[in-house]
Amino acid sequence: MVIIMNKEEFIENLSEQTGLTKEESLIVNNILENNFFISKRYKDKIISEIVISLNTNLDKATKIYNVAIEIISRELKNKLKHPFKKR
Numbered sequence: 638m639v640i641i642m643n644k645e646e647f648i649e650n651l652s653e654q655t656g657l658t659k660e661e662s663l664i665v666n667n668i669l670e671n672n673f674f675i676s677k678r679y680k681d682k683i684i685s686e687i688v689i690s691l692n693t694n695l696d697k698a699t700k701i702y703n704v705a706i707e708i709i710s711r712e713l714k715n716k717l718k719h720p721f722k723k724r
């Protein structure tokens with residue numbers, strides 16, 4: 638994620654789009670960094686960790702996961718379309 642966008646920017650976007658606090662968004666970021674989040678095999682593991690870490694339900698954790706992956710995917714696409722654009 639650091640290559641695509643800086644960590645603070647990701648945490649801020651995640652916080653805005655999910656309604657999480659910055660601290661909760663940082664926890665989600667750490668979970669993503671500690672797992673191979675691009676692989677669909679780890680989706681359930683990551684969502685389970687979000688449920689436990691944030692003490693939330695499965696639906697909200699799934700939404701948080703989907704928003705996080707959407708942010709990362711969007712940034713990857715932008716980077717591929719505009720590889721020399723400075724942020």
